[in-house]
Amino acid sequence: SARAVMSVMTDVPADPISRVCSVEESSVLGISVHYLSTVFLKEVEKEFGHSDCNYYEVNERMLASKKAKGAEVICPRDGAQGCSYVDAVHALESGNTDAANVMLSWSWQYSVRTVVRALVRWCTMEKRDPKKVFVWQCALCNNQFRVEASKASGEWESFETFKALFEKRMDHTSHVLSLMAPWDQPINITRIWCVFEKYVALDKGHKFDVIMPEEEDAKFQEALETTGMQPIWDLFFKVDIQKAQATAETDRRNILHLVDPDLPEDNLELYSNSCARINASVVYRLQQWFVKQALESIQQREEAGDPIPMKAYVNVAWLLSQQRNDEKTWGLVQPMYEKGVQAGRATNQENTREFADLLCKLASFKQKNKILTEAAELMTEAEMRFEKADAHNTEEYADFLKCRALHLRRTGHYDEMTEQLHKAQEVLENAGLQETRTYAGVLRYLGQCYRHTAPGKVMEYYENSKYYFEETKSTYSQGYASLLSDMALHIYRRHREGGTELFEQARRMFVALGL
Numbered sequence: 001s002a003r004a005v006m007s008v009m010t011d012v013p014a015d016p017i018s019r020v021c022s023v024e025e026s027s028v029l030g031i032s033v034h035y036l037s038t039v040f041l042k043e044v045e046k047e048f049g050h051s052d053c054n055y056y057e058v059n060e061r062m063l064a065s066k067k068a069k070g071a072e073v074i075c076p077r078d079g080a081q082g083c084s085y086v087d088a089v090h091a092l093e094s095g096n097t098d099a100a101n102v103m104l105s106w107s108w109q110y111s112v113r114t115v116v117r118a119l120v121r122w123c124t125m126e127k128r129d130p131k132k133v134f135v136w137q138c139a140l141c142n143n144q145f146r147v148e149a150s151k152a153s154g155e156w157e158s159f160e161t162f163k164a165l166f167e168k169r170m171d172h173t174s175h176v177l178s179l180m181a182p183w184d185q186p187i188n189i190t191r192i193w194c195v196f197e198k199y200v201a202l203d204k205g206h207k208f209d210v211i212m213p214e215e216e217d218a219k220f221q222e223a224l225e226t227t228g229m230q231p232i233w234d235l236f237f238k239v240d241i242q243k244a245q246a247t248a249e250t251d252r253r254n255i256l257h258l259v260d261p262d263l264p265e266d267n268l269e270l271y272s273n274s275c276a277r278i279n280a281s282v283v284y285r286l287q288q289w290f291v292k293q294a295l296e297s298i299q300q301r302e303e304a305g306d307p308i309p310m311k312a313y314v315n316v317a318w319l320l321s322q323q324r325n326d327e328k329t330w331g332l333v334q335p336m337y338e339k340g341v342q343a344g345r346a347t348n349q350e351n352t353r354e355f356a357d358l359l360c361k362l363a364s365f366k367q368k369n370k371i372l373t374e375a376a377e378l379m380t381e382a383e384m385r386f387e388k389a390d391a392h393n394t395e396e397y398a399d400f401l402k403c404r405a406l407h408l409r410r411t412g413h414y415d416e417m418t419e420q421l422h423k424a425q426e427v428l429e430n431a432g433l434q435e436t437r438t439y440a441g442v443l444r445y446l447g448q449c450y451r452h453t454a455p456g457k458v459m460e461y462y463e464n465s466k467y468y469f470e471e472t473k474s475t476y477s478q479g480y481a482s483l484l485s486d487m488a489l490h491i492y493r494r495h496r497e498g499g500t501e502l503f504e505q506a507r508r509m510f511v512a513l514g515l
Contacts, residue, residue: 030086054110054112102134126209183212195241210286228314253265308339334365484505
């Protein structure tokens with residue numbers, strides 16, 4: 001019997017009823033973060049000599065093998081020998097399992113060290129007792145003996161059964177932890193189940209948190225002060241449930257048909273509004289998390305009285321400015337840029353290219369909010385700072401010229417606007433900086449300048465702008481979506497027909513951007 005097996009394996013009498021769980025209890029059983037970070041981690045290190053192994057390796061040697069913890073324990077779900085890791089822990093080591101209160105969204109490609117450290121850090125940050133946080137993690141909570149047997153026989157568990165169990169566990173925990181690692185190239189956004197899990201959690205209104213190990217958070221914090229967030233922003237826009245991978249192709253097909261029943265079987269990557277909405281929903285929530293983390297980082301350092309580099313303020317302001325649909329967040333952009341200006345002045349960086357660029361960014365933001373007088377004053381100072389920094393042959397200076405051009409457009413000075421844009425174009429071409437987002441943007445605005453005075457030039461500028469947006473992999477951007485819309489509108493106005501395909505492409509991009 002199961003209790004006899006327990007007694008033999010532990011050399012102590014089995015507790016009467018407490019260690020025997022029902023099918024219902026087993027299906028939502030979680031394992032404590034404390035146990036994972038102590039006993040499980042030590043077991044892995046003993047088996048492999050380290051904890052950098054992934055869960056495919058752990059499964060082969062520790063979850064579905066003869067020496068697995070559950071190899072001789074009766075499974076409470078089907079009454080046969082061989083059970084899941086969590087059922088074995090429940091049967092043999094009381095106090096370390098209970099009904100799961102969080103569900104982990106992750107990938108088997110992650111190392112044990114990465115997963116455990118991320119969970120421990122989350123408990124610390126949220127002031128949760130690791131002994132009372134019980135995680136449902138598929139590798140440890142599914143019966144891997146049965147999974148491997150199904151693979152060998154080619155008889156997979158039906159999608160309907162799997163989906164029902166998945167929804168049951170998610171509804172039971174009502175709390176999903178999404179593991180993001182590496183922070184700037186997270187594996188799980190490329191996996192279809194992970195993308196689907198995130199969407200279902202958000203759609204059902206369940207709690208959703210992003211977690212990462214301390215070393216990844218340190219890299220994120222470093223990027224806040226140096227390279228910025230553009231790389232991760234670009235990566236998020238590539239979240240695409242229709243292109244995400246799955247271990248079983250049948251799962252991929254079933255999930256996509258669940259999302260959009262009208263997708264043709266022979267063309268699952270055909271554009272789908274339903275899939276696009278899922279992508280946008282998931283991306284927006286992930287972006288919100290990164291914005292929140294960045295903002296909290298700045299606030300904590302301010303409260304501690306720690307010095308904050310000008311660049312950190314600039315990068316956080318940029319992050320905040322990307323959340324255009326959130327009025328509260330949008331309202332924090334200007335103060336953050338202004339704090340950056342103060343930090344720059346306090347550290348004698350006023351005559352640097354970076355400070356001049358910051359003034360330009362703040363001026364651009366004020367333009368968008370129609371604070372034109374203050375924007376003009378900032379641009380005047382920015383020009384002086386670029387002069388003192390001897391930075392007239394840089395992308396930042398070209399961006400400044402573009403900013404000034406847009407200010408001139410707002411004040412009705414169209415000829416001067418065109419002149420400034422041509423100067424920006426010349427700066428970038430002389431510096432060999434054509435393959436930049438700034439160059440693509442300058443060409444787009446030049447196309448707009450000639451719509452009335454020289455309509456024959458417009459498409460040439462638009463086509464070149466499109467080329468450089470694509471060359472610089474900047475197609476997941478509002479600028480590119482607006483360019484497609486501009487091109488479609490120009491074609492229609494010139495010929496009273498056409499442009500439909502470009503309009504549709506623009507619409508899809510705006511949906512993907514959540515705009």
